[in-house]
Amino acid sequence: MRVAIIGYGNVGRAFARLLEQKRSAYPFRIVAVHTARHGSAYDLKGLPVEPAFGPAAPTVDEFLANARAEIALELTPLNPESGEPAITHIRTALQRGMHVITANKGPVAFASAALHEEARRAGLEFRYEATTMDGTPVYNLVRNNLPGVKIEGFAGVFNSTTKVILAAMSRGLTLDEGIAEARTLGIAEADPVFDIDGWDSACKAAALANVIMDARVTPQQVDRRGIGKLTPEKLAEIQATGKTVALVARAKRAAGAVKLRVRAEVLDKDDILASMRGTSNLLVLETDLMGKLGVFTLKPGLDQTAYGLFSDLVDIARSL
C-alpha cells in the first residue's frame, strides 16, 4: 500500500525506519512526504528514510493530489487550542478518498465524532492508536477485544514530563530544575506549561473519552489543574505521611454525561497509579462486563509511537 505523510519529523522518521525493518513481511511504501519548512518529496517506487526534498507543495490538498497514496498519515505538531490545521489535513485526505492515521491527539480530542462520521460516509478508516499511550493498544484493545463492553470510566497517568518533574522535586529540586531534567531527557513539550498545567493530559483524556465513551467533549471542558502550585516542601510533607503525588486523568459517566478531570492527586505509594516512572504510562478502564482492567508501557519511546501507526496501518490493510 502507498502511504503519504503530512509532517515528517521525529515520529515520521521513526515510522519510516520501522517500515524499512519490516519491509519483507509488510510491503508498505512511503511515496510522498510533506513538511512546513523543508519542502515535499515524492517517489512512487518508495522514498528513503532521508528523502531529497523539493519545493513544498503550496497546499496539503495539492500535496495529496500529487502523492497518489491510499493512506495518509497526519504527523504535524499538536495545537492544543483547536486541533487545527491537522483536522483540516485529515478532512482533505478523506475527501481525496484516503484512509487516515494520525499520531496527533488534537483531531481526536476536538473532532473525533465528526471525522469518524466523514470517514464512515466515504467508506474509509480513521485511526489514531499512537495518540495517547505511544502505541500501546488502547483504542484497538477496546475496538477489537472488548465487544459488548461499556466503558464506565477510566484513570490514567499519561504525562511523562510531570512525572520527571515531581520525582525531581521529591529529591528537593525546584520546579525549574525538574523542567530542565525533563528537557535533558527530550520529553518536555516546547512550552512546558502545556505539560505542567495539565493540558497534555486533558487532550489525551478528551481523545480517549471521545472515542471509547462517546463523550463529545473538548480539552477545554476537562476540569483541569496541573502541578504548578506544588513545591519541594509540600512534596516532602506528603512523602512524610507515606504518600506520593501523580498527575492523574479521570473520566466518569454521571447524569448522562462524561465528566473529565485532571489533578495532581495524593496517592498511597502502593496505588497502581503511583507505580509509573519517567515515560512509563498506565491506563485503568472501568467497565460493565470486565470489571477494572488496564494496560501499561514501561519506558516507551519513539519506536513505540511508530509502532502505534504501524499497527493501525496493518489493521486497515487487513480490512480491505
Ligand SMILES: NC(=O)c1ccc[n+]([C@@H]2O[C@H](COP(=O)([O-])OP(=O)(O)OC[C@H]3O[C@@H](n4cnc5c(N)ncnc54)[C@H](OP(=O)(O)O)[C@@H]3O)[C@@H](O)[C@H]2O)c1
Ligand atoms: N514525539 C513523540 O514521542 C510523540 C509521541 C506520540 C505522539 N506524538 C505526536 O506526533 C506528532 C508529530 O510529532 P513529532 O515529534 O514528529 O513532531 P516534529 O518532530 O516537530 O515534526 C513535525 C513535522 O510537522 C511538520 N509541520 C509542522 N506544521 C506543518 C503544517 N502546517 N503542514 C505540514 N507540515 C507541518 C514539520 O515541518 P518542518 O520539518 O519543516 O518543521 C515537521 O516535519 C505530534 O502531533 C505529536 O504530538 C509525538
